[in-house]
Each structure stands twice: as structure tokens, then as C-alpha cells.
Amino acid sequence: MAEPAQEHPLKSFDHHSRKHSDYFEVYDKHFRAIRERKLNILEIGVQYGGSVEMWAKYFPYAHITGVDIDPMCKIHAGARVSIKIGDQSDRAFLSQFKNYDIIIDDGGHTMRQQIVTFEEMYDHVKDDGVYLCEDLHTSYWDEYGGGYKREGTFIEYSKNFIDSLNAWNSRDEQVLPVSKFTRATKSLHFYDSILVIEKGKRNKPTYYMTGTPTLTGV
Numbered sequence: 001m002a003e004p005a006q007e008h009p010l011k012s013f014d015h016h017s018r019k020h021s022d023y024f025e026v027y028d029k030h031f032r033a034i035r036e037r038k039l040n041i042l043e044i045g046v047q048y049g050g051s052v053e054m055w056a057k058y059f060p061y062a063h064i065t066g067v068d069i070d071p072m073c074k075i076h077a078g079a080r081v082s083i084k085i086g087d088q089s090d091r092a093f094l095s096q097f098k099n100y101d102i103i104i105d106d107g108g109h110t111m112r113q114q115i116v117t118f119e120e121m122y123d124h125v126k127d128d129g130v131y132l133c134e135d136l137h138t139s140y141w142d143e144y145g146g147g148y149k150r151e152g153t154f155i156e157y158s159k160n161f162i163d164s165l166n167a168w169n170s171r172d173e174q175v176l177p178v179s180k181f182t183r184a185t186k187s188l189h190f191y192d193s194i195l196v197i198e199k200g201k202r203n204k205p206t207y208y209m210t211g212t213p214t215l216t217g218v
């Protein structure tokens with residue numbers, strides 16, 4: 001007899017949440033290996049509480065802090081979930097949040113909110129942690145300050161991360177210097193609408209030689 005279909009652990013929650021269908025696969029890919037750890041997670045954007053509930057189920061030992069500008073979101077606090085009320089584009093408000101394994105930005109999705117939050121919070125992701133920014137499609141929507149290749153969108157801003165990640169290959173340190181980001185970032189994963197940044201301490205790469213060079217065409 002066929003086994004009863006198991007609900008995906010990232011899709012079985014009671015409170016309402018609306019997520020792009022690809023997100024669940026992305027979450028699982030980046031979070032599966034650390035699921036059972038005692039993590040400290042920050043999510044910006046609580047709304048109806050669906051995602052904080054989902055994270056609490058998916059990460060059985062984690063503490064989740066949800067941030068939202070709407071005071072009503074306080075009702076979603078629980079045993080492993082705290083809720084803080086404030087504006088993600090207020091740098092002074094953000095300064096209270098430190099030392100996270102995972103930060104997820106699913107807040108208001110304007111360019112300013114996403115960029116200020118990244119600028120303030122990236123350093124507060126632990127050395128081997130993950131920073132995830134959702135709903136990057138707003139970078140193409142003018143009502144959020146977006147537009148294709150428009151200066152100041154989060155997509156245009158984050159394209160520069162690719163250069164910073166590669167800065168040890170730069171031949172002009174004035175133009176492309178090695179930065180704190182270069183030294184602290186292991187990889188960038190751009191998906192449709194999501195950017196996942198995996199942190200990891202890095203030093204200047206060295207080249208490892210093996211084997212004996214052979215003459216070809218002789």
C-alpha cells in the first residue's frame with residue numbers, strides 16, 4: 001500500500017503566509033544541514049505569523065526573532081518566537097539586533113528598506129551564517145523604487161557583491177579593493193527573487209599545484 005503523502009515541513013503551518021513557490025526548495029537547500037542546531041534567527045516581516053511559525057517548526061531548537069512595523073504582529077510571539085516592533089529602515093532601531101545565524105529580510109521590500117537592512121545587519125550575521133533577502137522582484141517595479149537596471153535598486157546594489165567576492169583577483173586595488181565583505185563572504189546564490197549569501201571567513205586564495213606538466217603536441 002502506498003505511504004500517506006508527508007507534508008513538506010516548510011509548507012505545513014497554520015497561519016497565513018504567501019510565498020513564491022521556489023522559495024521552499026531554496027530554504028531547504030541552504031538550511032537543511034543546520035536544521036537541528038540551536039540557531040538564532042532574525043526575520044524581518046511577520047505579518048500574519050505564517051513564516052515565524054514555519055521557522056519554529058522547521059528549526060526545532062532555534063529561537064526566532066520576528067521584526068515588523070505593525071504592532072499587531074506582537075500576537076505572534078510564542079515559546080521560541082519573540083516579536084519586536086519597529087522600522088527596518090531605521091538604523092538606530094536595527095542596532096539592537098546582533099549575532100544571528102540566519103537573517104531573512106521579508107519586510108516592506110522597498111529599495112531603501114532592503115539596502116539599509118543589509119548595510120546594518122550583514123555584520124551581525126555570524127561568521128558561518130546566512131543572509132537571505134526575499135522578493136527581489138520589487139527591484140523591477142517602480143512603485144517600490146525599482147526599474148530594470150535602475151540605479152539604486154537592490155538588484156543593482158547586490159550585483160556589486162559579485163565583484164567584491166572576487167576582489168582578490170582585481171588588478172587595480174583602487175577600483176576594486178579587497179573589503180570586509182570579501183573576507184567574510186563564501187558564496188552568493190541568486191535565484192528568481194531571492195538572494196542567499198553564505199558567510200565564511202576567507203583569506204587570499206593560494207594556488208595548489210599537483211602532478212607533472214606534460215608536453216602536448218610532441
Ligand SMILES: C[S@@+](CC[C@H](N)C(=O)[O-])C[C@H]1O[C@@H](n2cnc3c(N)ncnc32)[C@H](O)[C@@H]1O
Pocket residue numbers: 016017018019044045046047048049050051052067068069070086087088089106107108109113
Ligand atoms: C511580506 S509580509 C511578511 C510575510 C511573512 N514573512 C510571511 O511569510 O508570512 C511584509 C511585512 O513587512 C512589514 N513591513 C513593511 N514595512 C516595514 C518596515 N519598514 N519595517 C518593518 N516591517 C515592515 C509589513 O507590516 C508586513 O507585515
